[in-house]
Each structure stands twice: as C-alpha cells, then as structure tokens.
Amino acid sequence: MNNLATNEVETKHAEARRSLDRLRPKRRSRRNSLPTSANIKLFLLFVSILIVLGSLLYSSQLVDQLREREHRVVQLFARATSYNVTSDQPNDSLYQMIVSFARESEVPIILTDSKDQPTLQHFEKFNMNVPIDSTKDSLARLADIREQLRLMDQAYAPIKMFFVMPETEDTVVTNYIHYGNSLVLDEIESLPMIQLLLGTVIVMIGYLSFSYLKRSEQSNIWVGMAKETAHQLGTPLSSLLGWTEFLRLSSDQPNEVQKIAGEIERDIERLNRIAVRFSKIGSIPDLKPQNLVAVISDVMNYFEGRLPHLRRNIRLELDSKEDEIVLPINRELFEWVMENLIKNAFEAIESKEGSIKVHIERGRGDTVLVDVTDTGKGFEMRRRKDVFRPGFSTKARGWGLGLSLARRIIEDYHHGKLVVKDSAPGKGTTFRMRLPLHEKPRT
Numbered sequence: 001m002n003n004l005a006t007n008e009v010e011t012k013h014a015e016a017r018r019s020l021d022r023l024r025p026k027r028r029s030r031r032n033s034l035p036t037s038a039n040i041k042l043f044l045l046f047v048s049i050l051i052v053l054g055s056l057l058y059s060s061q062l063v064d065q066l067r068e069r070e071h072r073v074v075q076l077f078a079r080a081t082s083y084n085v086t087s088d089q090p091n092d093s094l095y096q097m098i099v100s101f102a103r104e105s106e107v108p109i110i111l112t113d114s115k116d117q118p119t120l121q122h123f124e125k126f127n128m129n130v131p132i133d134s135t136k137d138s139l140a141r142l143a144d145i146r147e148q149l150r151l152m153d154q155a156y157a158p159i160k161m162f163f164v165m166p167e168t169e170d171t172v173v174t175n176y177i178h179y180g181n182s183l184v185l186d187e188i189e190s191l192p193m194i195q196l197l198l199g200t201v202i203v204m205i206g207y208l209s210f211s212y213l214k215r216s217e218q219s220n221i222w223v224g225m226a227k228e229t230a231h232q233l234g235t236p237l238s239s240l241l242g243w244t245e246f247l248r249l250s251s252d253q254p255n256e257v258q259k260i261a262g263e264i265e266r267d268i269e270r271l272n273r274i275a276v277r278f279s280k281i282g283s284i285p286d287l288k289p290q291n292l293v294a295v296i297s298d299v300m301n302y303f304e305g306r307l308p309h310l311r312r313n314i315r316l317e318l319d320s321k322e323d324e325i326v327l328p329i330n331r332e333l334f335e336w337v338m339e340n341l342i343k344n345a346f347e348a349i350e351s352k353e354g355s356i357k358v359h360i361e362r363g364r365g366d367t368v369l370v371d372v373t374d375t376g377k378g379f380e381m382r383r384r385k386d387v388f389r390p391g392f393s394t395k396a397r398g399w400g401l402g403l404s405l406a407r408r409i410i411e412d413y414h415h416g417k418l419v420v421k422d423s424a425p426g427k428g429t430t431f432r433m434r435l436p437l438h439e440k441p442r443t
Helices: 002-023 036-086 092-104 138-155 183-189 191-249 254-280 292-304 308-312 331-348 402-413
Strands: 109-112 159-164 171-179 288-291 314-320 326-329 354-362 367-374 417-424 428-436
Touching (some): 036 159, 109 138, 288 331, 292 354, 292 367, 331 354, 331 402, 331 428
Antiparallel strands (some): 159 171, 288 326, 354 367, 367 428
C-alpha cells in the first residue's frame, strides 16, 4: 500500500512538473516584421501625409490660377492705356470700362513715366488700389510709392508701354506699369503654410491619440487578464478550502474521506487545466474530435456543486436530442468558453430563483448550434456588440474580459461564431455559438 501511494504521489508530481513546463515561455524566432499596432500607426501617418500634401497641391494650383488671372487683368489694362494714349481716335467709354474692371479686381497698379519715375499728379487717375496717406507731404508720399514699387518689382517685372514714332518708326518706351498681388491673393498664398501647420498638428494629435488609446487598451487587457486569472482560480480554490474543512469534520469516516479526496483531485485537475488554458493564449491550439455534448455536460456537472449562487435555487439544464455530436474543438479552451458563459449567466440572475439552459442542436449545413439562455436581468439589443468589447461590463466588480476572450476563442481558434441571439431588460439573455462540424484548413 505504501509503495502504491508513493507511486501515485510521484505520478502527480510529474504531472505538475509537466504543467509548469507548459507555462514556461518558449523561445520564438525573431521576426523582422513590425507589430500590427506599428503598421497601423505608419498607415495612418502615411494617409495623413497624403491628405496634407494633396491639400497643399490643390492650394498651390489655386494660387497659380489666381495669379495668372490677375496678370491678364494687368495686361488688359496696359493695352487699353497704351491704345488710349497713342490712338488718334481713342474709345473713352471702352477705356473707362476696362479701368473700372481693373479697379474691381483689387490688383494694385502704379503707372510711371518713361524714366520709370512715379508722379503724384493725377495719381488716382493712373494708379489703382494703392493706398496713399494724404496727410503726409509730397516727399513722404513719393517715398511710400517708391517703397511699394520696390516690393512690386520683387514679385513681378514691370510691363513696358511702347510708342512707334511715325516718321522714323522707332520704338519708344512711354510708360511702365508696376503691379503686385491683390489682398485676396496674398491671403491665399499664405494658406498652404497655414494648412501645413494645421496638418502637422492634426497628424501629431492623431498619432498621439492612437498611441494613448493603444496603451490604455493594452493596460486594460493586462489588468483584465490578471482579474480573469483570479476569477478562474477563485472557484477551485474556494472549493478546496471547503473540502479541507470537510476533511477535518470527517476524519473518522473513511468512506467520506475518500469521496472528499476525489473531489479535491477534481479541483486540482481543474487548476491544472486553467494553467494549460493560459499557456495556450497567443498560440494556435490543436483541434481534436470531441463529443460536444459530453464536454458541455462535464462543465455543467462541475458547476452544479461548487458555485455559491446555487444557494439561490438556480437550475442548470442541458437540452440535446443527441447524446453524441463529434466535432473538432480544443477541449481546454472550449471549456473556458462554456465556463465564462455560465458564470456570466449566474451573475446576471439577481433574483433568488432562476435557470440556465444550454440547448444543443444541429444547424443548417455542417454546423452545430449551442444556445446558453438565462433568466437574468438582460440588456437592450442595441448593446449586443458592446458586451464583447474588452473592458465593457454591466457588473460593478467585473472587468469585461470573459466574453471578449470567449468570442476570440470561438471565432479565431474554432472558426465559429459567438453572438447575442436575444436579450431584453428583465427577461434574460441568450448567447448563441455556431460551430463547424469539420475543421477548416489553416491558411
């Protein structure tokens, strides 16, 4: 008997060491590819830069079109003035119309003499859209005009007005027309720089906001994982404490001790399964043919004698027309999903009585449907997508990670679907799993 007991102890120690080995991080080959979050950041940065560059290009084209338009206005004024001065039969009405059009364009124009010198005589008649301070003396006003001429010549070369001498047919420069940008064009020319600054600010705000949200989400996930670990370990540990107390009270009853020892062993096996579950996170699990009805039945049998909520007379029911439905699943991870759904259902039932029903049936095509229905408080269907979002929880002590993990296990690992089939406030909720009967090939 002693040797047999020693062998059993050594066997359990060996199983515990294998469980610890599975938890140890494995060396992974380094990849040169960037993580997904970094790729998203680079993509957003690239798109933002393209938008800013496109906006700058459009503004630049708009400025060029306005500049060309104002240049044509000045050329029209120059030809009209030259014709009006040199023609034997000038059309004064047409000339005044062109002058009026040039004034309304708001293009500043200064007409100088043959020596390219400005004059104050008839200034308003031959010069347009050039502000002059009439309170200053003539020398000061001339100095202001020359300064404006200097600025105009930096932007555009003056236009020469010619006159052909009838006798000699020599070409003589009679006047110079200097012009600059209108106020509208000056403001539009500064627009690309403003757009560049605003675009840079928007890109930086977007980049920093994405980084902050990503860090916040990762922090919530890590905190949620820690809480989920404690949540997973809480049931078997509480059960072990209870069985320990029963052992003390049943020390003189060998049969009862054997029964309690068997229950303790189940809780230890459950702790081992929990360790295996967390070791599988981030890796591709193996799917093996399993009897889905038996797996779900084992989970429900475990919960029946252990969850403290059962003191409120909450019933667990399994409804299936078939005793055996075999399909490829990873037992450890699928049990995790069922436990999360059942725990979520228990916590949603706030009354002293209630029920949780698991219904299994074959769906259309090669699929199996698993519905988990509770008589809990429920919620509005418009929030059905929020319940799977990490961090979302309707419970004061929840961290909103259980359903998110369950959905990822079903959809990413088992190629199925996990959705809220139906829910209403005060009437309960039904979660539906749709699982394929055959394993899909991995890409």
